Amino acid sequence: MxxxxxxxxxxxxxxxxxxxxxxxxxxxxxxxxxxxxxxxxxxxxxxxxxxxxxxxxxxxxxxxxxxxxxxxxxxxxxxxxxxxxxxxxxxxxxxxxxxxxxxxxxxxxxxxxxxxxxxxxxxxxxxxxxxxxxxxxxxxxxxxxxxxxxxxxxxxxxxxxxxxxxxSMEKYDVKLDRTVDLNEKMISKRNAKTVMVVDDSAFIRSMIQETLSSSGYNVITCKDGGEAFEKLNDMQRIIKEENSSIDEIVNAVVTDVEMPRMDGMHLVKRLRENTFFNNTPIVMFSSIMSEDNREKALELGANDTITKPEIGKMVGLMDQYIFGS
The missing domain is CATH 2.40.50.180 (CheA-289, Domain 4)
Known part of the structure; x- marks a missing residue:
């Protein structure tokens, strides 16, 4: 086989x-x-x-x-x-x-x-x-x-x-990464932003959350694409009621591909079909991110992809797509 x-x-x-x-x-x-x-x-x-x-x-x-x-x-x-x-x-x-x-x-x-x-x-x-x-x-x-x-x-x-x-990705420590801007001004800017992390592995979720939080970002976690989609729909209702924008609640999404209930590819597709999330940055972080899968992810509307275990790219991509830096 x-x-x-x-x-x-x-x-x-x-x-x-x-x-x-x-x-x-x-x-x-x-x-x-x-x-x-x-x-x-x-x-x-x-x-x-x-x-x-x-x-x-x-x-x-x-x-x-x-x-x-x-x-x-x-x-x-x-x-x-x-x-x-x-x-x-x-x-x-x-x-x-x-x-x-x-x-x-x-x-x-x-x-x-x-x-x-x-x-x-x-x-x-x-x-x-x-x-x-x-x-x-x-x-x-x-x-x-x-x-x-x-x-x-x-x-x-x-x-x-x-x-x-x-x-293991556990070896990575963002505080020791000289390529990541960790001055007080940048950390303060990140403190005003929230990233949703979607992964079915508690082990991986914890590492991504630790990396982003250590650089200043607020983090919301979801254990699968179904939970993420439900939370984002709840956010959409709040946005409509308060006549605000999604950027006031969540500023980017990091999602795995393989997940129960709803996989990452389908999550990206559903979000891009909704005008509320058209411009929300989405980065896919997966162990099976081959060139073929990267092409599929980008076609569906993902902004970028990372292949596990390259967690060291995470903060830089969030800065790039949230702040344009």
Whole structure:
């Protein structure tokens, strides 16, 4: 199974995606097993292969089995079950590897088997319930119901950041970035502006919020495109009642692409169809921001895009589109 041309199977703004269903076989007492169901966006997958020969890597991070060559790229192989705390058979016979390609990185994740591809609407992708969410430590960003099964959509960005902290956006500190203007006058200007941040990962939301807040901006957060659209509609009603403008409430939107209920592409499309938000700057921040996706985002009306993990560009783009600087 291969995503040969690395194109997103999601047409511009249709609010649809394709996910690969894969399984981990949890070992139970008395030699029994229980199938655990998971899903990953096809857009993040380069290919699914049999377990390749690996080479041990010195001082490797926990749950890193070794490294292998994937199309001439040195690729770490991660024990996904081990990271998740799911006990499985240790033998690699009959197992598979999902090779991912996002955040400009290639990684392999060991799984027990792969099932099929499902084409679904983001509207059918549910956020984890409030009782299951564990804030920044949660590794499940969404749940899909399929054929009486619950497929857990994992936060692969968080998994990679946890295994290799050197590649994490957490390393970035805007206060140490000399390219960002942090004089009192500029911070005061930003204090009068508000940015809406939309991302289904509490881990990513927190980092974007910290970066923008540290530079002076006020931040409103939303956990998916549906919540963002609802909040912006509420703002529109206030604007009409008070005969004011959207700039008095929110000055820019930063949104992910992959989100439950409403994805970022569809959110941009809906906002640009509404005259109230025609001129609101929108920047898309996504791990799957390929050139193809960037072109789609700009066609739909986004002002710009950033590929995760380049969070260091965030404040500069907000300054550019809010202040014209």
């Amino acid at each position: 291969s995503n040969k041309n690395n194109k997103i199977l999601l047409e511009s703004g249709t609010n649809e995606l394709e996910i690969i269903e894969f399984h981990l076989e949890k070992s139970l007492p008395n030699d029994k097993t229980k199938t655990c169901y998971y899903g990953i966006n096809v857009a993040k997958v380069r290919e699914v292969i049999r377990v390749p020969e690996t080479t041990d890597y010195p001082n490797a991070q926990p749950h890193m089995i070794g490294v292998f060559s994937s199309r001439d790229i040195l690729t770490p192989l991660v024990d996904l079950a081990g990271w998740l705390g799911v006990p499985t058979l240790t033998t690699l016979d009959n197992k598979y590897v999902i090779v991912t390609d996002f955040n400009r990185m290639t990684n392999g994740f060991l799984i027990d088997n792969v099932s099929r591809i499902h084409r679904i609407s983001w509207n059918d992708v549910e956020s984890p319930s409030q009782f299951l969410e564990a804030g920044e430590q949660d590794c499940v960003v969404a749940v899909v119901r399929k054929e009486n099964k619950l497929l857990m959509i994992l936060d692969f960005e968080k998994i990679i950041a946890d295994i290799n902290p050197e590649l």
